[in-house]
Amino acid sequence: MSSWSEERRRNQAAEAEQHRLDEDAREARRIKAQEIADKRQREERRKDAEEKRTGRAQQRRERMQRRQARAAKREKTLTPGNVYRRGTLLLVALSAAASLPAQVLHFVAISWMLFPIGPAVEGAAWVMAAGVAYADERKLAGWVRWTLRGLSMSAAGFAATINYKYGTSLTAEGLTANEAQAAGIGLAAVTLGGPLFFEVRQWVMTLAAKTATPKQQAEDKARERHRKDRAKKFKDVTDRQRDLLLAAPFGTLSEEDAFDQAWLDKKGAPRGVTADAIADRLDAEADVAAVLASGEHAEEKLAVELLLADIFGRDRGDGGPSGTSGSKPKGGPRGGAPKGRTALGGKGKRPVRGTSATEGDRPLDEADLETVRKLAGALGGTDRLSARNVREAVGCRNDYGLRLRDAVRAETQGDNQ
Incomplete structure (x- = not known):
């Protein structure tokens, strides 16, 4: 009996422990779910706040863009040219609005059947003024434009006379004589002023279109001078x-x-x-070739050879790109002409001569020594001799050129002692 009770207590304890573990697991799952939900809510709030910030920034950019667009539009609209053109049109419209009713009232007072005369006279002035603008646009002959101007101002003058008479007749409406005269002058002025303002506006626009910038004027002048010089x-x-x-x-x-x-x-x-230019070039090339081929002008020959060597970019130093090596060659001082030297062979340039002797035991050739002596005389002294110009004059390897230079310098020093 006691063993059964003990077993029951153990079972109850195990069930209680299992229940506790289940409760802990449920609580952990609840906490984890709550953390996930809180994290999701925080992420959503963060996204909402970011979207609001982005929206506000976009709204600020759009407002700034609208302000800039309005400022640019105002700047473009309020340029002197636009103000003048639009202001003139406004004055023209006001002039027509002031003068046309007086025309109509004047002729209607005579008879209602004369109503179209006022708009016809006033319209004639404006139609002819528009014709002047059209003639300028189409670049018609000058007499066409001046004829249209004359017709426009004639119609405007006739309308101004009618309006002046109408204004002075307003004494019957209770105006004094001075007031009536002022009204007549004002009506006549606006009647003439409208077409006149429009014509001046057209003149200014035409002249502005023809006016070039200073840079363009200078270019046109230079082009015209070039054309005349070429023709001459x-x-x-x-x-x-x-x-x-x-x-x-x-x-x-x-x-x-x-x-x-x-x-x-x-x-x-x-x-x-031209034929003369070709002939001059051929003559010059023949003269250079003759000097190079002549043995009577050693100094000139050496100077021209050095000049041509500099032009063709050969031997830019001891052992340069011409193929001359700065180290001791195996084939002697004159072993084989390097590439690049044959370009001057037809113009008196002496190629490098071949030999089987080595640099160490090759004796100095008397002809080469004489060439170096003449080179020193042409250059103005042995102190101006270098391995490069000796190598160019003789056509040899670097070591051989150095030996020639040193030998000539030693001779000069011995003579001076």
Whole structure:
């Protein structure tokens, strides 16, 4: 019996422990779910706040853009040109609004059947003024524009006379004589002023369209001077150019293409090249070749050789890109001409001569020594000798050139002692 009771107590204790563990697990799951829910809510609130900030920033940018657009529009609208053009149109509209009723009332007072005369007279002035603007736009002949101007001002003058008489007749309406005269003058002024303002506006716009910037004016002046100088210097070519332009369909041949073809027709060569220029160049090249080939002008030959060597960019130092090595060569001081030296062979340049002797035991050639002595004389002293200019003059390897230079310097020092 006691064992059964003990077993029951153990079972109850195990059930209680299991129940406690289940409760702890449920509580942990609840806490974890609550944390997830809180985290989700915080994330949602953060996103909402970020969206609100983004929305407010976007609204600020849009307001700034609208303000900038309005400022740019105001700046563009309130330029002197726009103010003048629009202000003139406003004055014109006010003038028409002030003068047209007086025209109508004047003729209606005579008879209602004369009602169209007022708008017709006033409209004639404006239609002719618009005709002047159209003639300027289409670039019609000057007499057309002046005829339209005359018709416009004639109609405006007739309308101004009618309005002046109408204004002075207002004494019957209870105005004094001075008041009636002022009304007549005012009506006549606005009747004439409207078309006159419009015509001045058209003049200003036309002149402004024709006015170029200082830079454009200078460029046009330079282009015109170039055209005149070209026509004066190459009259036969420019005459042929005009023939080609007239012969070709309009707009199919440009002036520069026509000049190129005209030069080729007259000179037989591309633009800028003439027979005299070609002959002068050939003569100059022949003179240079003759000096290089002549043995009577050693100093001139050496100077020209050095100049040509600098031009062709050869031997930019001891053992440069011409193929001359700064180290001791195996084939002697004159073993094989390096690449790049053959370009001057036809102009008197002596190529590097081949030999089987080495640098160490090769004796100095007397002809080479004489060449270096002459080079020193041409340069103004042995102190100006270098491995480079000796190598250029003799056509040898670097070590051999150094030995030649040192030998000539030693001779000079011995003579001075």
